[in-house]
Amino acid sequence: MKQHLSNPPEASVQKKIPSGKLGRFGKRVIRNKILLLMILPAVIYTIVFAYYPMTGVVMAFKKYNYRDGIWGSPWNGIENFRFFFKSGQAGTVIRNTVLYNVAFILVGTVTQMAVAIFLTEIRSKHFRKISQSMMFLPYFISWVIVGVMAFNIFSDDFGFLNKLLVAMGFKKISFYITPKAWPFILVFFEMWKGVGYGSVMYLAAIMGVDTSIYEAAALDGCNVFQRIFYVTIPSIMPTVIILFLMSVGRIFKGNFDMFYNLVGTNGNLFNYTDVIDTLSFRALISSKDFGMSAAVGLFQSVLCFITVVLANRLVKAYDPDYALF
Amino acid sequence: MKTNATKWLAVILCICLVMGLAAGCNREGSGGNNSSNNGTPSGGGSNSGSGSGNGSGNEELDYVELKMWLVGDKPEGFDDVYAEVNKILKEKVNATVKVDWLSWADEGTNYPLLFSGGDDFDMIFTASSWGHFEQTVGLGGFLALEPEFIQKYAPDVWAVEPEAAWTQATIDGNIYMLPANFIEVTPDVVAIRGDLMKKYGFDDIASYDQLLDFYKACADDGIYGNSVGSSSVIWLWAESNGLRYVSGAPDAGVLIQYYANDPNNLELDYLLDDPKFTQFCYDMKELADAGCWPSDVLSTTQDRQDGLLSGRGASMVWNHMTCQIYANQANAEHPDWDINIYNIMPEQKYAATKYINGGIGINAASKNPERAMMVYNLFATDQDIQDLTQLGIKGVNWEETDDGRYQIIEGKAYNTSNNWGWRNLDIMRTEYQANPSAVDTKVNELAQYFLDNVKPDHPLDNFAFDTTSVSTQFAAVEAAMGTYFDPLINGLVDDVDTTLAQFRSALESAGIQDLLTELQKQVDEFVAK
Numbered sequence: 001m002k003q004h005l006s007n008p009p010e011a012s013v014q015k016k017i018p019s020g021k022l023g024r025f026g027k028r029v030i031r032n033k034i035l036l037l038m039i040l041p042a043v044i045y046t047i048v049f050a051y052y053p054m055t056g057v058v059m060a061f062k063k064y065n066y067r068d069g070i071w072g073s074p075w076n077g078i079e080n081f082r083f084f085f086k087s088g089q090a091g092t093v094i095r096n097t098v099l100y101n102v103a104f105i106l107v108g109t110v111t112q113m114a115v116a117i118f119l120t121e122i123r124s125k126h127f128r129k130i131s132q133s134m135m136f137l138p139y140f141i142s143w144v145i146v147g148v149m150a151f152n153i154f155s156d157d158f159g160f161l162n163k164l165l166v167a168m169g170f171k172k173i174s175f176y177i178t179p180k181a182w183p184f185i186l187v188f189f190e191m192w193k194g195v196g197y198g199s200v201m202y203l204a205a206i207m208g209v210d211t212s213i214y215e216a217a218a219l220d221g222c223n224v225f226q227r228i229f230y231v232t233i234p235s236i237m238p239t240v241i242i243l244f245l246m247s248v249g250r251i252f253k254g255n256f257d258m259f260y261n262l263v264g265t266n267g268n269l270f271n272y273t274d275v276i277d278t279l280s281f282r283a284l285i286s287s288k289d290f291g292m293s294a295a296v297g298l299f300q301s302v303l304c305f306i307t308v309v310l311a312n313r314l315v316k317a318y319d320p321d322y323a324l325f
Numbered sequence: 326m327k328t329n330a331t332k333w334l335a336v337i338l339c340i341c342l343v344m345g346l347a348a349g350c351n352r353e354g355s356g357g358n359n360s361s362n363n364g365t366p367s368g369g370g371s372n373s374g375s376g377s378g379n380g381s382g383n384e385e386l387d388y389v390e391l392k393m394w395l396v397g398d399k400p401e402g403f404d405d406v407y408a409e410v411n412k413i414l415k416e417k418v419n420a421t422v423k424v425d426w427l428s429w430a431d432e433g434t435n436y437p438l439l440f441s442g443g444d445d446f447d448m449i450f451t452a453s454s455w456g457h458f459e460q461t462v463g464l465g466g467f468l469a470l471e472p473e474f475i476q477k478y479a480p481d482v483w484a485v486e487p488e489a490a491w492t493q494a495t496i497d498g499n500i501y502m503l504p505a506n507f508i509e510v511t512p513d514v515v516a517i518r519g520d521l522m523k524k525y526g527f528d529d530i531a532s533y534d535q536l537l538d539f540y541k542a543c544a545d546d547g548i549y550g551n552s553v554g555s556s557s558v559i560w561l562w563a564e565s566n567g568l569r570y571v572s573g574a575p576d577a578g579v580l581i582q583y584y585a586n587d588p589n590n591l592e593l594d595y596l597l598d599d600p601k602f603t604q605f606c607y608d609m610k611e612l613a614d615a616g617c618w619p620s621d622v623l624s625t626t627q628d629r630q631d632g633l634l635s636g637r638g639a640s641m642v643w644n645h646m647t648c649q650i651y652a653n654q655a656n657a658e659h660p661d662w663d664i665n666i667y668n669i670m671p672e673q674k675y676a677a678t679k680y681i682n683g684g685i686g687i688n689a690a691s692k693n694p695e696r697a698m699m700v701y702n703l704f705a706t707d708q709d710i711q712d713l714t715q716l717g718i719k720g721v722n723w724e725e726t727d728d729g730r731y732q733i734i735e736g737k738a739y740n741t742s743n744n745w746g747w748r749n750l751d752i753m754r755t756e757y758q759a760n761p762s763a764v765d766t767k768v769n770e771l772a773q774y775f776l777d778n779v780k781p782d783h784p785l786d787n788f789a790f791d792t793t794s795v796s797t798q799f800a801a802v803e804a805a806m807g808t809y810f811d812p813l814i815n816g817l818v819d820d821v822d823t824t825l826a827q828f829r830s831a832l833e834s835a836g837i838q839d840l841l842t843e844l845q846k847q848v849d850e851f852v853a854k
Contacts (some may be wrong), residue, residue, distance in 0.1 A: 038544035066440045067465035067689065083797045087688055088834045094842060156619040157637065176621035266623035270808045276649050283804035285793065288437045288460050292800055 035283055057145075059294035073291075080295035088281055089270075094252070097275040101251045103187050104194075109244060111195050113236075117228055118200035133254045136196035148262030154185070179272040186262060186273065193271045205239040208230060241315055249308040254278060276300060371707035388418040389696050393685075394439060394447040396456065396741040399426045402722070406713050406739065408570045413709055414653075418699045422448075439687070440466040447691040447741055448701065450746045451502055453493070453681040453789065454572050460598045462501045463793050465685040468694055469499035478502070478698035481706040485751055490680035493787050503701050504684035507748035508677045510775040511668070513560045516652045517664030518639045521548070530667045533565045536640075537608060543639045552632025554622030555609050557642040562605050565670040568594060571844065572679075572789050580837075581844060586674050591852060593840060598831050606813050606821045608747040613816030623811055635663070645775075666767050674780035679787070683745035697813045704747040712753050714744040730757040763784065788851050795843045798836030805831040 029036065056070060063076040084090055115135065153160045154175035162172045175181050209232065217231050223294045254275025263273045265282070280296040318322040402563050403424075411421040425446075437455050439446065451458045451467070461467055472491075476483045485506050494502040516532060516663070517539070525542040527535070542548030551558065559579075563569065569585035570578045580597070582588040596602040613620070618638075630651040632638025634660070641651065645666055652664040685701055687694050704710055716723045716731055717739025723731045732756040758765060792799045809828035818824040 064441075065463075065465045066461075079797060083800035083804070086797065086801035086835050088831045089804055089808065130432070148626065151621075151624060154619045159621075174620040176624045217567050264624050265807060265811060267808045267810065267812045268623060274808070277354075279807075282807045283800040286434055286460075286803060287796060287800055288457070288464070289796055289800060290437075290441065291794070 003286050021193060025266065031140045057294060057298050058300040059291055062291050064290040064294075068146040076291060079297060080289075080291040083292055084280065084296055084299065087279065089274065089285065091195065092271060093254075093276045093279045097252055097254045097277075100183070100186065100254065100275065101247070103183070105244065105247045105251075107187055107191060107291050108194060108198060108247075111191055112198035113202050113233075113240065115195055116199040116206055117232060119199070119203060120206050120232075121224065121228075124252040133197075134196075135199070138193045141193065143257040144213075146193065146258075147264070150185065150189065150262050174268060177268045178192065182263070182269050182273050187257070189262065190258065201239060201243060203274060205236040238322055240282040242324060245308060245311055245315065245324050248311045249304055251307050252276065252303040256281065329382065340564050350808050355726070366427055384746065386696075388415075389420045389446065389693050391422045391693060391697055391700055393422050393448040393450075394446055395424055395450045395743040395746070396426055396427045396432045396436070398428050400740045400742045402717060402739050406717055406719075409718060410710055410713050412698055414703060417703060417707075418696065420696050420700055422700060432450075437461070437464070437466075440464065442483075443690070444690075445690075446688055447693055447697040448685050448687060450683070450743055451686040452683050452745070453679060454578075456683070458502060458681060458684075458686070459496070459572075459789055459791070461484065461495055461686065461809065462496050465502040466689055468689045468691065469501060470503070470687065470698075471499070473484075475500070475503075475698065478695050479702035479705075482506075482702050482771055485706060485749065488682070489787070494684065496789065496791070501747075502686050503685040503705070504680040505746055505748045506680070507683065507745075507750050507753075508680060509726055510675050510677045510772075510779055511646065512675045512775060513557070513642050513671075514645045514648055514771065515561070515669055516633060516641050516643075516648040517667055518633075519665055520661055521546075521639050530669060531671055533561060533669055536561070536669050537612065540612055540641070544612070544616040546741050548639050549619065549632060549637055550612070550617040551642065552618055552622075552638030553611070553625060553627055553629050553641075555620040556622075556815060557629055558609070558812065559605070559814050561642060564676075565673060566601060567673060569676055571785065579800075579810075580832075581841070582668045584785070585676055585783050587787070588781050588783045590786065591848070593841070593848065595837075597825070597832065603821075603825065606618050606816070606825065609814055609816035610821050611816070612819065615674065618815070622815055622816060625816065634658075640841055645768050645771050649764055651754075652764045653762055653851065660803060665764055668770060668771055668774070674778050674788075675775045677779050683748065685746040701747065705749050706752070708752050711749060712754065715741055715753060717741070728757075730755050730761070732757045732801045772842070784852050785848065788848060790844055790847060792840075795836070797838050798839045800833060801835035802837055802840060803834045 050229075059070055060080055061078070062070070062073040062078055063079075064070070066071045068074070119128050119132055120269065122131075152158055154162070156162060156172060156174060156176075159175070161175075165172060173181075175185070212226065213231055213235070217227055222230070254277040256275075256277040259273060259275050259278050263269050263278070276296065280293060284293050312324050353559075406549075406598075407422070414420050415423065429471065436449075437460070438444075439449070442463065450456065454460065463839060465833060472712070482826065486504065487506070490504045490506065493502055493506050494500050515530070515536060516728060521543065522530065523544070527539055527542075530536055530539055543550040563582060567584055567586035568582040570582045571582075572578065580595065582594045582596065584592065584594065612618070629641050629643055630647075633641040633651060634655050641648065643651075648666050652666060655662060656664050661824070685704075689698050691697055704714070712719060712731075717731075717737075719725065721734070722737050722739040723733050726732055733756070753754070805828075809831065812818050813821070813824055813828065
């Protein structure tokens with residue numbers, strides 16, 4: 001693939017065009033105009049929806065007010081970043097955010113891959129389709145609903161789980177004042193909701209594996225497990241790494257919807273459940289300080305940027321073909 | 326294989342391109358529509374502006390459509406009512422209002438976005454503290470209203486509104502709100518199951534301590550005293566101690582109270598330094614351990630009335646009007662419960678709400694502020710518009726009785742919402758009840774009692790804390806609050822002293838002292854004036 005690209009048919013073309021006013025760059029533009037035109041929508045999309053809004057980060061350094069707007073408001077130095085560290089919770093919430101994301105990435109990747117592999121190994125087409133749809137469904141349920149469902153499972157009086165415990169002669173567990181239970185509950189719901197959607201990527205990757213390899217493996221006498229571990233998993237490794245790198249890019253961003261709807265304002269659980277996004281939401285919802293909100297966002301993005309660059313470096317050191325950039 | 330892939334890529338990119346173009350066209354199209362819509366009123370506005378500039382008695386007003394945002398959920402029948410309102414407005418000031426609603430669910434985030442996003446509107450509901458008034462003024466969202474401007478374009482409002490209302494609406498020397506001419510005395514009361522009171526031997530519940538005893542008696546009997554916890558009980562505690570919290574500092578404001586019933590006491594009460602608050606935390610821990618509320622109250626989605634209505638709880642705390650609604654509802658479903666309303670602080674004096682507890686702000690970017698004022702003038706002082714926005718359409722929703730009161734037509738009540746920005750006590754009608762229940766009678770008595778015992782004015786009643794110079798510390802304090810405050814006041818902590826110490830040190834590092842110093846400074850300046 002790479003060889004194809006670098007072996008330039010252009011080299012021969014280049015000789016025919018005399019180097020005029022346009023120069024090398026201009027000539028290449030003209031030569032590749034169709035390709036460039038095709039990529040244009042994507043470039044415009046990225047500029048309009050990713051780069052243009054990014055200019056809003058100046059708000060992180062401004063004392064914003066409605067009258068002067070984003071550009072006219074007075075500068076504020078790094079004052080907007082201070083509240084986050086002053087709150088005394090910064091360490092806790094950064095730790096929680098990262099640990100939850102690490103757990104989501106690890107557990108998520110494993111379960112999604114496993115589901116994808118199981119689904120491909122299932123022979124019955126109907127069973128496969130039905131189970132895939134069933135697993136996909138929770139993805140469409142909003143976190144608000146999931147929050148209500150969780151309350152109906154874990155609450156003291158109506159809670160399904162507590163009713164079950166009482167019926168079996170055990171004592172009730174007060175989940176909503178037991179912070180240690182929540183990392184498990186949160187990871188469980190994240191997996192339950194995301195596994196169907198996440199496995200689609202891996203399914204596609206597995207479908208793309210050259211069937212002749214499987215035939216060769218079968219001829220060599222592979223059993224199911226050997227086929228999975230020596231053929232399927234190594235073949236989808238590039239996909240796994242790309243998805244991994246993409247989730248690492250969000251490692252400092254808490255899923256606000258999820259944490260807010262499952263935990264809400266229950267201070268008893270915050271040591272184990274508070275993430276950067278929920279903390280800044282609580283701090284700023286009443287004062288509506290746009291500058292500080294922007295500052296927290298920027299802080300998270302910069303950390304994420306650093307992490308993703310580092311992770312990419314590591315991957316590159318391991319195998320350059322797997323790296324994102 | 327390869328050419329196939331290239332073909333597919335080309336097809337996909339083409340689809341992207343076409344969709345992108347279509348989306349672009351759509352957006353441009355709607356944008357164009359918007360701007361052309363806006364074009365007309367703005368043109369009209371500038372004309373009318375110059376017209377009224379020439380002479381205030383000018384009859385030739387160009388037609389404008391004003392846009393007003395209200396906070397809340399749109400009630401049923403709203404469009405019919407406002408069609409009537411607009412008929413009156415069109416006839417009297419050649420304008421109509423188009424009302425949009427910010428629903429309760431997301432008004433907290435969407436309210437500021439209206440200003441920062443440049444939404445083209447003229448008027449918006451606002452209220453001190455919970456209605457974003459101070460924050461929006463701080464961010465420059467409202468038009469400053471000169472007294473001459475009000476006198477010229479809303480003369481009737483100027484005439485009926487008491488001096489205190491304008492004082493309250495003033496921040497940094499400028500008036501930023503048209504406050505409703507409306508106050509009410511709504512201390513928190515408790516709706517309690519009469520059958521349980523009899524069962525546990527309570528004749529009456531007339532003090533905070535008796536209420537706590539009742540909660541414990543309920544817990545012993547296996548029913549929750551208050552099924553939503555004591556986040557509402559802290560109000561009862563504060564009110565029965567004559568405390569009220571300093572306005573302008575939402576959420577964290579609860580930490581800093583003042584002795585509202587004693588005009589000579591200008592001290593600020595920082596709760597963590599107040600032994601009464603420590604005692605409150607101990608009491609709540611005792612109640613929580615006894616089982617007076619479930620341990621999941623901090624995550625509950627239940628409203629305060631739900632426990633009472635479902636029979637899980639024996640009481641609810643709210644103001645007398647809200648308690649009245651739910652007590653009547655529960656009694657209708659369970660006549661044996663015998664719920665009634667109890668005032669647990671009969672010795673206290675009661676605070677009246679401020680005038681700025683509801684009002685209308687004019688958008689600083691409004692193109693027709695003069696016309697908005699004229700429309701507000703009618704909303705607040707025209708009897709027909711008051712009736713329409715309070716009660717609905719006469720003959721459809723309500724009937725006028727001979728003495729000028731109103732009677733709801735059975736089953737046809739117009740459930741008004743957010744007419745709070747222009748309620749006018751002078752012309753609002755009172756209800757005629759054909760068959761008052763025991764609850765209704767008690768509530769009417771209480772309402773009169775509260776009105777007769779309004780507390781004296783305290784210098785800090787009209788004070789509002791401006792947090793802009795300590796916004797960093799303020800945000801940090803708010804962030805620290807969530808972890809400790811709610812668990813503490815609901816008694817859901819392992820050890821009160823430890824948690825209080827942790828809370829205190831978290832607040833200290835967040836900068837509560839800077840906040841207190843700044844607040845004291847502002848209070849001193851305010852009192853000196």
